[in-house]
Amino acid sequence: MSGRSGPGGRARRRLAGTAAVAVAGAAAVHAAPAALALAGPRRVFAPTLAGTGRADHVALTFDDGPDPTSTPRMLRLLADRGVTATFFLVGANVARHPQLAAEIAAAGHELAVHGLHHRLLLRYPPRRVADHLARAHDLVATAAGTPPRFFRPPYGVLSSAAWAAARRLGMRTVLWTTWGRDWTARATGPSVYRTVARDLRGGGTILLHDTASDTAAPESWRATLAAVPTILDLCRDAGWKVGPLGDHGLPDPPGRAR
Template identity: 35%
Template structure:
């Protein structure tokens, strides 16, 4: 019992010292008595020791302070009481309290930063399509050649681009849907293949609109690209495409496949002329062109190039812009 009392005394003195440094509380016997009157013994660090009020040096809340549920509230109440008591002390006495026993600073109110409302910034540029090349085929879809070309592309795991003629779409909608289902890019190549730069404004509009209507009706497709027949366009054609959410796709590699109709020549021109970002022009209505597809794909890959659909190579075309290549 003597040892216990000694422990109680020293703990009580310690508690009292937190309030007013010695010699204000010098009579340890008084404190001991108070501690004994108030409740269970105070043994610092013992799990059953009550939490002392730093302000009074007495246990907080009697036995209830021992329950786990209230211990946190009690600790907060003790901290608040101690802070109030500390703040009421003369400055010299405050300074005499060892720093580690002073009450913690009350939490500063969270700083509120007002962020001005900003205009939505334009979406970042899509990443460059590394080593990409677009192989493109005009004038279909037609039975036979277009279908054999699709077979080769599927076998080689390549997406190409098909610039379709509106009247052929009406004639062979099932081939259009196969092109769509196999993941190729589909573009508008006018309705009946006139030289658009030589047409009246109304005809240009009708050639684009009728083809878009056919694509929508037969395939649910809204194209983003126009390839004007013969690559012939003027500012009116570009503006008409732009007004319909489309860009013009010309080319930088012309295989002239429709002139020579030679498989080896078509392959050689396509592969030799291609570099990253190139657009290669061919026609899927000529058998020698279809026969060159495998040679072209292998040749491009041997150069480290990757044949892709135009939609993959140029992900967000500027409407009304004329593209000869990806850049």
């Protein structure tokens, strides 16, 4: 009887099967939070992750900046309306434009972390994820003059490694309750407004973009710029105050004091 079909072979096959199950289980745990990228499950099962806050408040957030072409225009619009927001910045963009990132903070806005690069974090092992987030955290903290409180993964796809790394850095992970689909080539000011308004409620968190990332259509930020005034008017008429996540009533991560 050969070793392949004898007791030794069976033992090796059992060991290989156990190892395969362990690898598959680890991968499933790593990827499990990604299911919450879907708005429906997120709102039902993880309202804090979705960014559901005070009923009289709406959190306005922008991803993917800073960008020297588009971000200053958004800052001027918000200043004219007397509104502050949360800007989830990409660490590599902060490294390229540190003064612009500092100007966002100086204007009274809240800086948060959107990763070191705009890449899907599920692709990376936990150690690399932790390194990327630590580097992005430090870049944003330097620009803001204070450690960031919030993290949002690129594409809204969260892994267990990213969630744990953000938590260790004192950041709460927050996605959104409504978005504008403002990165598409077909986006217009009215379409962005309608898409946001469809799911907007008091206590909601709005996801928009102040720049066109590598995954967005060129000049798509112009649709966002056109939509923001009408979104702000909607919130005003509904009696909702608009501001950053820091004013939204979300709890801090365990171990972090304000």
